[in-house]
Amino acid sequence: MKKYLVLGVLFLLPITAYIFFASGVNNFAKLPVLTYSVTELTNFTTLEGNPIQLKDKITVLGFFGNEVISKQGNSFNLVQKIYKKNHEFEDFQFVILLQHGTQDEAKALKEKLSEMTDTKNWKFAFGTSENIEAVFNSLQSNLVLGTDYSTPFVFIIDKDRNLRGRDDDEDIGILYGFDARNVAEINNKMSDDIKVILAEYRLALKKYNTDREI
DSSP states (O other): OHHHHEEEHHHHHHHHHHHHHHHHHHHTOOOOEESSSSOOOTTOOETTTTTSTTTSSSSEEEEEOOOSSHHHHHHHHHHIIIIITTTTTTTTTEEEEETTTOOHHHHHHHHHHHHHHHHTEEEEEEEOOHHHHHHHHHOOOOOOOOSOOOEEEEEEOOOSEEOOOEEEEEEEEEEEEEEEEEEHHOOOOOOHHHHHHHHHEEEEEHHHHHHOOO
């Protein structure tokens, strides 16, 4: 009996170790870069009239165009499933692009969101339709911007202004953006990918601090 037990342990131990380390590689792998150098938000200003940028920020980027009211449900989904869990991470922000003239509607929506959480890092940014279209086109995705310059999809942009996503998604292959209407998608796929990119920067910061101490 002891002989079979020892043989069983010797057989299972390498397999268990392989599964452990393989899952570790997957969990800490970098989120793939799908598009480099997304257009900077030079031509946009916030509700407060301040400039805003993608550079040096981890950004969830959305496009509401001139359709604020119809995107309220999307906003609530994103706040509950993504923003509330991550908004305290340094250099993390949500940026929603809208057309000039929608400031009052955006302000009203932000007040509703503030009842759910601290909205300090949730930014509404305003520009022209041409400005919005230029940023969207620079993503080089397989998605389409609506005639109202909005889309239900949101995108993860890293600190170097690169679009991050999945190049081998089990459902659609290349996953450029996440459908904010789909609670399951943002609660599972998007939430996982946000964890990956935040972990990536945490590890980079930890390594930087360790190197400085040395």
